Amino acid sequence: MPKRTDIKSILIIGSGPIVIGQACEFDYSGVQACKALKEEGYKIILVNSNPATIMTDPKVADRTYIEPIDPYFVEKIIEAEKPDAVLPTLGGQTALNCAVTLWERGVFKKHKVKMIGAKGDVIKKAENRELFKEAMQKIGLDLPRSGEARSYKEALEVVKEIGFPAIIRSGFTMGGSGGGIAYNMDEFKVIANRGIEISPISEILIEESVIGWKEYEMEVMRDLADNVVIICSIENFDPMGIHTGDSITVAPAQTLTDKEYQAMRNASIAVIREIGVETGGSNIQFAINPRDGRMVVIEMNPRVSRSSALASKATGFPIAKMAAKLAVGYTLDEIPNDITKKTPACFEPTIDYCVVKIPRFTFEKFPGADSRLGISMKSVGEAMSIGRTFKESLQKGLRSLEIKVYGLEDLNFEPNEDQIKQALSIAGAERIFYIKHALKSGMSIDSIFELTNIDRWFLDNIKEIVEYEKNLRKYKGKKVPRAILREAKIMGFSDLQLAKFWAMDEDDIYKLRKKFKIMPEFKQVDTCAAEFEAYTPYYYSTYL
Amino acid sequence: MKALLVLEDGTVFDGTSFGATGESFGEVVFNTSMTGYQEILTDPSYKGQIVTMTCPLIGNYGINEEDFESEKPHLSGFIVRENSRIASNHRSNMSLDEFLKKHNIIGIEGIDTRKLTLHIRSAGAMKGIISTEDLNPENLVRKAKSSKGLVGVDLVKEVSCQKIYKWNKKGKHKVVLLDCGAKYNIMRDLAKRDCQVTVVPAKTSAKKILSLKPDGVMLSNGPGDPAAVTYVIETVKELIGKVPVFGICLGHQMLGLALGGKTYKLKFGHRGANHPVMDLKTRKIEITSQNHGFCVDMKSLNPKKVTLTHVNLNDQTLEGLRHKKYPVFSVQYHPEASAGPHDSKYLFEKFIGDMKNAKKN
Numbered sequence: 060m061p062k063r064t065d066i067k068s069i070l071i072i073g074s075g076p077i078v079i080g081q082a083c084e085f086d087y088s089g090v091q092a093c094k095a096l097k098e099e100g101y102k103i104i105l106v107n108s109n110p111a112t113i114m115t116d117p118k119v120a121d122r123t124y125i126e127p128i129d130p131y132f133v134e135k136i137i138e139a140e141k142p143d144a145v146l147p148t149l150g151g152q153t154a155l156n157c158a159v160t161l162w163e164r165g166v167f168k169k170h171k172v173k174m175i176g177a178k179g180d181v182i183k184k185a186e187n188r189e190l191f192k193e194a195m196q197k198i199g200l201d202l203p204r205s206g207e208a209r210s211y212k213e214a215l216e217v218v219k220e221i222g223f224p225a226i227i228r229s230g231f232t233m234g235g236s237g238g239g240i241a242y243n244m245d246e247f248k249v250i251a252n253r254g255i256e257i258s259p260i261s262e263i264l265i266e267e268s269v270i271g272w273k274e275y276e277m278e279v280m281r282d283l284a285d286n287v288v289i290i291c292s293i294e295n296f297d298p299m300g301i302h303t304g305d306s307i308t309v310a311p312a313q314t315l316t317d318k319e320y321q322a323m324r325n326a327s328i329a330v331i332r333e334i335g336v337e338t339g340g341s342n343i344q345f346a347i348n349p350r351d352g353r354m355v356v357i358e359m360n361p362r363v364s365r366s367s368a369l370a371s372k373a374t375g376f377p378i379a380k381m382a383a384k385l386a387v388g389y390t391l392d393e394i395p396n397d398i399t400k401k402t403p404a405c406f407e408p409t410i411d412y413c414v415v416k417i418p419r420f421t422f423e424k425f426p427g428a429d430s431r432l433g434i435s436m437k438s439v440g441e442a443m444s445i446g447r448t449f450k451e452s453l454q455k456g457l458r459s460l461e462i463k464v465y466g467l468e469d470l471n472f473e474p475n476e477d478q479i480k481q482a483l484s485i486a487g488a489e490r491i492f493y494i495k496h497a498l499k500s501g502m503s504i505d506s507i508f509e510l511t512n513i514d515r516w517f518l519d520n521i522k523e524i525v526e527y528e529k530n531l532r533k534y535k536g537k538k539v540p541r542a543i544l545r546e547a548k549i550m551g552f553s554d555l556q557l558a559k560f561w562a563m564d565e566d567d568i569y570k571l572r573k574k575f576k577i578m579p580e581f582k583q584v585d586t587c588a589a590e591f592e593a594y595t596p597y598y599y600s601t602y603l
Numbered sequence: 604m605k606a607l608l609v610l611e612d613g614t615v616f617d618g619t620s621f622g623a624t625g626e627s628f629g630e631v632v633f634n635t636s637m638t639g640y641q642e643i644l645t646d647p648s649y650k651g652q653i654v655t656m657t658c659p660l661i662g663n664y665g666i667n668e669e670d671f672e673s674e675k676p677h678l679s680g681f682i683v684r685e686n687s688r689i690a691s692n693h694r695s696n697m698s699l700d701e702f703l704k705k706h707n708i709i710g711i712e713g714i715d716t717r718k719l720t721l722h723i724r725s726a727g728a729m730k731g732i733i734s735t736e737d738l739n740p741e742n743l744v745r746k747a748k749s750s751k752g753l754v755g756v757d758l759v760k761e762v763s764c765q766k767i768y769k770w771n772k773k774g775k776h777k778v779v780l781l782d783c784g785a786k787y788n789i790m791r792d793l794a795k796r797d798c799q800v801t802v803v804p805a806k807t808s809a810k811k812i813l814s815l816k817p818d819g820v821m822l823s824n825g826p827g828d829p830a831a832v833t834y835v836i837e838t839v840k841e842l843i844g845k846v847p848v849f850g851i852c853l854g855h856q857m858l859g860l861a862l863g864g865k866t867y868k869l870k871f872g873h874r875g876a877n878h879p880v881m882d883l884k885t886r887k888i889e890i891t892s893q894n895h896g897f898c899v900d901m902k903s904l905n906p907k908k909v910t911l912t913h914v915n916l917n918d919q920t921l922e923g924l925r926h927k928k929y930p931v932f933s934v935q936y937h938p939e940a941s942a943g944p945h946d947s948k949y950l951f952e953k954f955i956g957d958m959k960n961a962k963k964n
Contacts (some may be wrong), residue, residue, distance in 0.1 A: 286888045292637075314691050316664050317639030317942040325945055352693055392881065392888055392916055402917045405888050407877040407944075409635045411657040411717055447659050447717075448685050504689075516663050516691035523688075582717055588635040588657035589720040590875070591917070603715050 062099055063388040066143035066173060068121075069096055070136070072154035073107025073114055075128040080236070080304060080436040084368040085151040086112040088379035092149045093119045095383040104140045106133055107150075128153050130160040137161075137170050146386055148176035148339055148362035149379055155182055155362050156231060156259075175386040177361045181335040185361040186231065188264045191334075198329045201355045203346075204267040214251040217265045223247075224270060226434065229254040230262035237263075238434050240270065240300065269355060270300035271512035272346040275312055277327040278370040279341050280381060282390040287328045288407050290340070290378060291370035292320065296415075297432075298512040299346045299357075301486055304365060304436035307456075309449065310373040310414040314516050319347065322354060336361045339382030349514065369416055369443060374408035375586040375597060398584075399591040411588035412599065415452035416443045419460050420488035432486040445584065445599035446551060449520045454551030457491070465555040467495055467524050476500065483510040494518065498525045524550060532560050541575040548577055548602040577602065604735050606711045608653075608682060609743035611730040614722060621686045622703025622710035624735040628750040629653035629679030631731035632896065633720045635875035639942020640699070644681065644708075645672040647762040647784030648852065648894050650826035651753055653680035653731055654874075657720050662699035665690020672786040672941060676706050677762055677826070680733045682719065686712040709733050727870045728896060753896065754868060758827035759783045759835065759853070763805035774799030776958050779817040781805060783825030783835060783853050788941035792951050793821065806834055809841035818958040819847040822854025824937065829856035829866050829897055836860045843931055847957040849950070850933030852895055858933040859899035859924065862909055869920070872896035873936075876943035879916040880923075880936055888916065891936035892943025898935065899924070930957035 071092055074085035090113050093103050097120075105120035108127045115123050122140060126132040128150070137145075145167065147158030161167055162179030177185075184190045188207055195202050206217035207230075218225050218241075227250045229237030237257035241247035254263040274295035281287045294313050297306035312320065327343045334341075342364035344357040367378045375398045384394055391405030418438035422430040428437070442459035446452035454466040470492050474482070479500065482493035490511070497507050504518045511518075527550055534543065539561070547557060554568040561568075572578065579600035585593035606620035610631060633655040634643055640661050643654060661683040681703065690698040703710045711733050723729070732747040762784035770780070770790040776798045780790065783805045793800050801815060805825070812820060820842055822835075829836075832853075839861035842848055850858040856866050873893040880891045901911060901921040913923030913934060925932040932954075938947035 284886065284888075288890060311637045311658075313660060313663050315638060316667065316670060316692060316694070317636075317642055318670060320638040321940065321943075321945055350693055392879070403879060405916060406879045407890050409637055409657065409875060409877050411635075411659060411720070413660060449660065514691055515689060516687065519687075519689045519691075587877075588633075588875075589717055589724060590633075590635055590657075591724075603718075 061388065066101070066387070068102035068104060068140070068142045068144070069175070070104045070106070070140065070142040070145040070172070071120070072128060072133065072145065072147050072150045072157055073105060073109070073112065074151040075108045075153045077109065079439060081151045081153065081365070082440070084365045085149070085363075086114050087368050088149045088363045089114040090119060091377060091379035092146065092383035095380045096387065097121070099384070099387060101387065104136065104142050106136055128157050130157055130164065130166070133157055133161060134166050137166060137172060141170060142172055144173040144175045146176050146383070147174065147182075149382065151362070159183065159186070176339045176382065177336050181337070182361055185334045185336070185359045188230065191359070194333050195330070195356050198333045200326055200329065201353065203269050203355050203357070205264055207262060207264050208251070209255070209262050211248075211252055211255065214255075214263060214265060218247055221265060221267050224268040226266040226268055227251055227254050228264045228266065228434070229258040230260050230264065231258060236435055240268070240433055269346045272299040272348050273314070273514060274299045274303070274306070275323060275345045275347065276303065276366050277323060277343045277345070278367055278378060279327050279331050279343060280378065280385070280391065281331050281336060281338060281341070282385045283338055283388055284390045285332070286391050286405055287331055288391065288405060289324055289327060290376050290408060291374050292323070293366060293370065296513060296517050297486060300434065301432045302434050302436040303344070305418050305432045305438045307418070307491065308369070308416045310370065311410050313449065314514050319352065319354070326354070326356060330356065330359055334359060334361060338385035339363070340367050340378045342366050349512070372443060373414040374410060375584045375595065376404070376408045396586060398586050398593050398595045398597070400594050402587070402591055408586040409588045412445050412447055412582065412584070413449045413452045414443065414445050415449065415456045416441050417456040417460060419462070422488060430487050432488075447582075447601045448549075449517070450524050451549065451551035451601065453520070454524070454553070458553055465553040466551060467491070467521070468556065470496060480510060483507060494521055495525055498522050528560070531557065535561050539571065541577070544571065544575060545577050545602065548572070605738060606709070606733060606735045607738055607740065607743060608711055608714060608731060608733050609740055609747055610722070611744065611747040612726060613744050615740045616714050616719060618711040618713040620709065620735045621700045621712055622681065623707045625709060626732065626734040626736050627653070627679045627709045628730065628732050628747065630728055630753050630896070631655065631719075631723060632728050632872055632874055633657055633716075633723055634894070635877065636942050637876070639876065641666050641670045642672050642942040644676040644678065646786055646894065647673050647677045648824050648826045649678035650758045650762050650784065651756070652678050653682060653733060654678050655682040655714075655716050655719055657716055659684035659716060660687065661685070662687035662690065664692035665695030666697040666699060666702040667692065667694035668696055669694065672788060676703070676708050677784075678708065681708060681710040682714050682716060683710065683712050684714060684716045686710060709735070723871050728872060753827050755828055755831050757831045759805045759825045759832045762826060764802055765804060767801065767803045767807070770794060770800035770802055772799065776955060777801070777816065777818045778821055779803055779812050779815050780821040780823055781807065781812070781835065781838070781854070783823050783832070785823035785825070786939060786941065788939040789821065789823055789851060792939050792948065796951055796955055798955070805832070807838070809838045812838070812842065813845060817846055818962060819849065819954060821954070822848065822850035822857055822933065824852035824854060824894070826853070829853055829860060832857065843926065844929050847930040847954065847961050848932070849954040849957070851939065852935060852937060855924070855933035855935045856897055856899055858931065859904065862926070863903075863905055864909075865900045865903035866897045867900055869896055869898050873915070878936065880913050881916055882913055883911065889946040890944045891947055892940045893936050895935060930961055
């Protein structure tokens with residue numbers, strides 16, 4: 060289908076201030092959308108209250124309003140600009156909430172503004188727990204048991220059915236704020252009341268605990284011709300119970316058989332169709348019970364999500380740009396793949412590397428904040444790394460956090476067994492380092508799994524790093540063979556880490572590598588695992 | 604243990620062996636699927652090939668009892684960047700290493716699989732050898748060069764069943780499946796849709812097939828060069844017009860040849876789970892599972908007799924055809940998936956529709 064000619068101007072709602080759970084990802088998606096639509100000749104009207112964004116640079120949109128993202132102000136802009144359409148799915152939850160309110164108030168109808176990307180009823184269906192549950196039951200998908208409550212009295216009845224631990228989520232909030240996990244009635248009372256208070260619609264959801272289950276996300280795209288493709292699967296290293304934004308995540312999914320992956324793919328396609336997101340990207344979350352493989356749908360974001368930015372960079376598929384093109388009527392087969400140029404965007408990227416995202420915490424800047432991780436997001440940033448193996452990417456990612464570690468290093472003190480056990484079962488910012496200490500002290504993978512529910516495949520990979528480090532340390536004061544140094548680099552050890560093991564200078568390691576000709580190679584991110592020629596200079600380094 | 608992978612053009616890759624040890628030849632190809640190595644290993648279409656996985660981390664979820672596509676692996680060798688030393692999945696009962704050892708398949712890891720893939724992409728699929736015994740590259744190049752290769756070789760006879768057998772006993776639609784190296788999931792998909800499936804060896808004559816009074820005949824996938832399997836082409840010629848026919852992959856190529864078309868070898872083939880295919884009638888796009896090195900030449904088919912139904916959007920090659928007069932159709936890709944997406948299962952429904960219509964008339 061060619062692009063729509065019945066619309067000439069489009070209002071794009073930005074994401075507003077940067078807060079935990081909604082950072083610059085939505086500036087990135089908004090800029091992509093503005094550029095993609097301007098290139099098609101549409102007049103772009105942009106509203107974003109945050110002047111410290113690229114989106115609000117004078118040349119990005121045709122008209123830029125630095126005003127609060129609030130129904131009152133956005134309505135005024137609509138009155139002044141009379142846009143033909145509004146695209147609410149690229150500015151995160153803030154933009155989406157604002158659009159839903161305007162839709163409910165009949166503002167779009169009054170000013171003849173068409174909603175593109177996702178319509179009002181669709182957004183409601185995805186965001187309203189009860190409607191979402193009904194929709195999922197209709198297509199035969201399994202969900203955690205749950206119930207909604209609009210008062211504490213109602214909440215008590217629901218939790219009686221579900222039992223503890225119970226998860227409480229506050230309706231229509233972002234980054235999981237106002238939610239929590241209650242292990243007993245005392246905790247429940249506090250969290251449930253706070254959730255009702257904080258929700259703009261005074262509503263909470265109480266849910267069967269799937270804490271400890273394997274957690275996955277699927278990034279899905281759909282066009283007006285009903286073609287649906289999966290852009291990326293993401294597996295959380297930290298299982299259910301820790302917000303995705305606070306979890307180490309890995310792309311592509313690593314521990315799913317084809318049968319399990321296809322079940323999730325089929326479910327994702329069914330979800331986007333049933334919810335009715337017409338065009339663009341959506342993000343769907345799933346949990347799998349590691350003991351029996353039972354899969355449940357957790358939630359769907361009918362918009363470009365925080366993970367979309369990660370998935371775009373992880374695969375080379377520009378989700379926000381494509382979402383914008385699809386919103387104005389193009390179909391996936393009509394848009395060329397940016398990277399291969401010759402093949403169409405209607406395909407599923409395949410990855411021949413391992414991507415790891417690691418959250419960055421700054422609890423020291425928030426004295427008094429509870430540093431235990433849970434279902435409200437607490438991280439303030441993240442690092443993403445690409446390597447050929449999980450081990451390499453994990454170590455690369457850790458040294459990119461700017462927390463003065465240069466790989467999977469030791470904690471700066473020697474924790475005792477109790478400290479280790481506690482840090483494993485109650486996740487905090489440094490859990491990954493405690494896992495290392497646990498393995499070093501000889502704790503078995505099964506015991507660590509019991510405390511963390513982190514998949515044994517990830518734990519064994521960490522164990523390999525720990526074992527190899529032990530081996531490397533033996534060469535202190537001795538001549539290091541080339542094969543040993545090469546293997547260390549393949550496993551992602553930095554020169555600085557190696558220098559510490561061998562009481563040398565970082566520069567000495569570099570010289571040794573030069574002598575041995577152990578230098579990084581640069582591999583291309585090409586969306587297709589080298590099957591087709593790629594034209595975009597987008598590389599990562601790795602050792603061979 | 605150290606192992607070498609050597610290509611016939613002299614390219615050498617150093618690696619470490621896993622699975623069985625020894626020496627093995629085959630055509631070196633790459634598969635871009637990110638899941639489903641168990642299905643790929645047990646797919647009989649890989650007979651005579653050494654398969655490289657572009658996804659670097661393989662073996663993570665082990666091997667289980669349910670996801671087999673035939674009773675054993677048929678490929679000549681398996682190349683990965685990193686083989687997982689543990690198997691993590693509630694269904695797994697064996698590691699990849701144990702599985703390959705059990706079936707005497709040589710695996711090699713620590714290979715720069717991206718470099719190898721780029722090489723195959725630019726130079727084309729070629730003969731190669733993996734060895735843990737002879738580590739002299741010059742010897743190995745010589746051996747690889749003198750190995751048989753795939754063109755003109757009938758590999759079907761090596762993977763087809765030897766005797767007629769019933770896959771399942773009950774079902775409304777009687778299907779005879781001509782086994783050129785069929786994947787189990789074709790049988791499973793038919794059985795799931797109320798078909799009673801009788802599997803017959805590839806050499807079974809049309810007369811014998813028709814004597815079983817089938818409602819429809821399924822032409823399976825299989826390995827190697829379709830033009831070398833002349834007996835199946837003859838059988839298919841005789842079946843056209845007498846019974847509904849549905850062909851998959853090699854079955855599609857057989858049908859193309861039986862309809863007077865020609866096949867040719869693709870430079871490096873299509874092997875993966877992400878190829879977009881357009882249904883030319885509905886303009887809908889399916890993401891498909893693919894595994895083929897040969898292809899039916901679109902231009903060689905008589906447009907008065909044959910309708911082109913599906914095309915690959917990556918390289919515009921032929922993906923599906925239909926007879927203009929008879930209920931006879933085929934696709935180059937794998938609607939039975941396994942490994943790969945389930946977008947094309949509707950083709951089984953279409954086959955059942957054809958059988959129902961034929962019965963009515």
